[in-house]
Amino acid sequence: xxxxxxxxxxxxxxxxxxxxxxxxxxxxxxxxxxxxxxxxxxxxxxxxxxxxxxxxxxxxxxxxxxxxxxxxxxxxxxxxxxxxxxxxxxxxxxxxxxxxxxxxxxxxxxxxxxxxxxxxxxxxxxxxxxxxxxxxxxxxxxxxxxxxxxxxxxxxxxxxxxxxxxxxxxxxxxxxxxxxxxxxxxxxxxxxxxxxxxxxxxxxxxxxxxxxxxxxxxxxxxxxxxxxxxxxxxxxxxxxxxxxxxxxxxxxxxxxxxxxxxxxxxxxxxxxxxxxxxxxxxxxxxxxxxxxxxxxxxxxxxxxxxxxxxxxxxxxxxxxxxxxxxxxxxxxxxxxxxxxxxxxxxxxxxxxxxxxxxxxxxxxxxxxxxxxxxxxxxxxxxxxxxxxxxxxxxxxxxxxxxxx
Amino acid sequence: xxxxxxxxxxxxxxxxxxxxxxxxxxxxxxxxxxxxxxxxxxxxxxxxxxxxxxxxxxxxxxxxxxxxxxxxxxxxxxxxxxxxxxxxxxxxxxxxxxxxxxxxxxxxxxxxxxxxxxxxxxxxxxxxxxxxxxxxxxxxxxxxxxxxxxxxxxxxxxxxxxxxxxxxxxxxxxxxxxxxxxxxxxxxxxxxxxxxxxxxxxxxxxxxxxxxxxxxxxxxxxxxxxx
Numbered sequence: 001x002x003x004x005x006x007x008x009x010x011x012x013x014x015x016x017x018x019x020x021x022x023x024x025x026x027x028x029x030x031x032x033x034x035x036x037x038x039x040x041x042x043x044x045x046x047x048x049x050x051x052x053x054x055x056x057x058x059x060x061x062x063x064x065x066x067x068x069x070x071x072x073x074x075x076x077x078x079x080x081x082x083x084x085x086x087x088x089x090x091x092x093x094x095x096x097x098x099x100x101x102x103x104x105x106x107x108x109x110x111x112x113x114x115x116x117x118x119x120x121x122x123x124x125x126x127x128x129x130x131x132x133x134x135x136x137x138x139x140x141x142x143x144x145x146x147x148x149x150x151x152x153x154x155x156x157x158x159x160x161x162x163x164x165x166x167x168x169x170x171x172x173x174x175x176x177x178x179x180x181x182x183x184x185x186x187x188x189x190x191x192x193x194x195x196x197x198x199x200x201x202x203x204x205x206x207x208x209x210x211x212x213x214x215x216x217x218x219x220x221x222x223x224x225x226x227x228x229x230x231x232x233x234x235x236x237x238x239x240x241x242x243x244x245x246x247x248x249x250x251x252x253x254x255x256x257x258x259x260x261x262x263x264x265x266x267x268x269x270x271x272x273x274x275x276x277x278x279x280x281x282x283x284x285x286x287x288x289x290x291x292x293x294x295x296x297x298x299x300x301x302x303x304x305x306x307x308x309x310x311x312x313x314x315x316x317x318x319x320x321x322x323x324x325x326x327x328x329x330x331x332x333x334x335x336x337x338x339x340x341x342x343x344x345x346x347x348x349x350x351x352x353x354x355x356x357x358x359x360x361x362x363x364x365x366x367x368x369x370x371x372x373x374x375x376x377x378x379x380x381x382x383x384x385x386x387x388x389x390x391x392x393x394x395x396x397x398x399x400x401x402x403x404x
Numbered sequence: 405x406x407x408x409x410x411x412x413x414x415x416x417x418x419x420x421x422x423x424x425x426x427x428x429x430x431x432x433x434x435x436x437x438x439x440x441x442x443x444x445x446x447x448x449x450x451x452x453x454x455x456x457x458x459x460x461x462x463x464x465x466x467x468x469x470x471x472x473x474x475x476x477x478x479x480x481x482x483x484x485x486x487x488x489x490x491x492x493x494x495x496x497x498x499x500x501x502x503x504x505x506x507x508x509x510x511x512x513x514x515x516x517x518x519x520x521x522x523x524x525x526x527x528x529x530x531x532x533x534x535x536x537x538x539x540x541x542x543x544x545x546x547x548x549x550x551x552x553x554x555x556x557x558x559x560x561x562x563x564x565x566x567x568x569x570x571x572x573x574x575x576x577x578x579x580x581x582x583x584x585x586x587x588x589x590x591x592x593x594x595x596x597x598x599x600x601x602x603x604x605x606x607x608x609x610x611x612x613x614x615x616x617x618x619x620x621x622x623x624x625x626x627x628x629x630x631x
Contacts, residue, residue: 001508001515008503297499300460302488302516302564304481398460401495402451 006314024323036363055219077215092124101168116202135184149194296400316385413466441614492561551582568600
């Protein structure tokens, strides 16, 4: 009956209880939904970067990253590529030939990363082919086809079938030239990537360089992201002496953002709940002050202070959980709906793309946050009840009974 | 042996600043089954005396011996248990729990005593019938008149099967008809169950019914009349 009494007590002043319940509900809804949007944005940035060119794991010659010298290619890259493709936890592999060079058009010239790929393998690892605005991804009748980013095309004033001259250092230290024809223009969510990267068939590069196949980067796409560290360890055994890195190590800023966002989600919700504690405390204090006489009577007729404390505590937990659960349900429905339909932020697409995020955001929140939140609300309610409950048990029954 | 024996009772408030001697050298014996009114002008110490007898306040010195046990020596926690099991309270403004029905209000005290649901239900129903509210069992206090609420309060006071009932100005908020009716009922309970009632009152209607009137003036017993 004590618990039933606590539940009934919170509905004595319906307006006041509803106001605090609405405050909790709207506070949680705002906090959870905003978190879900942020997490969706970071997830989009991570997923976009992985799908664009990062893949899950990359293999390099250990010194390659110092100066990206064409001569620092992976020893027996072809053999490694073949052994990785046979691995059952690996979904797809693309061996890339990377050369820093200059792209020149009749209009202008610009420094670019020349990425020599096998078109089919690259399409299996990354979604660059689905980002094509125009043309095809290297599969063309033209000699030395090239695929450029939209931003680079704009900078060099290129269109489909435009000619472009690539100049780059060869394996002997001299300069080679490769006349290419633009056969495709892609546009990803990163204008920076689109401006810097240009794809050619690696066979064309090998022919121009007069070399056997050389690879500077082997990009690996996994079947299941959960096995990232385990597969990395396996690959390290297959390719001793090469640098094997996960996407988190290659793009630490993204990994940091992803990890921080999880922490930030809890931190942000924590701040909202901390603010709500004051509101709940205030409501409960008013409720206790209004009932001095009644609480005095309860203690007079033989209710122990511990039971009075439990009654106030239960009232606070009920009040907070009612608002909390309504807030969680409304938030979950909103997040599920918008997570399904997506939120179209194309009106700020330019700003989002400069961060590497898609303009279409799909909010999501891990299930664990909802459970943790229920626990946090109970803890918050317990904290919020301390002052009102303390005030209640400090009453002297003989005096409290005579208050008006 | 008297039910309540009060020996050399003194209560001084604000012992350091401006001392107020609310109860002075009170000695009193109250037997089981008495229907006693403590009367006196405002500030005479009636409420203080009743609070001390009811264990809601501690005396500065003296003893309150109930059924052979000096309750002034009890710790706060033991005093709460003592009140729960031995003393019934009726307050001037009824002090029922507004969100509970008449039956639930009565059951609540038995719940604190640890009685099971069946016993609580049976006794609450029996008491509500005894105070003439058998047809208002599931009614909330707000739907009852002042007199009816005070009847529920009396039933609640009796629910714990106390040794005696302390009633502080129980008729102060009632109209004449309700007050007379309530007093009739209390007298009947007093006779039927040999229940001891001790009133603190200014009300002449209560004084007329009381079989013993203890008059307090400035904290001292000025008169003690039995009829």
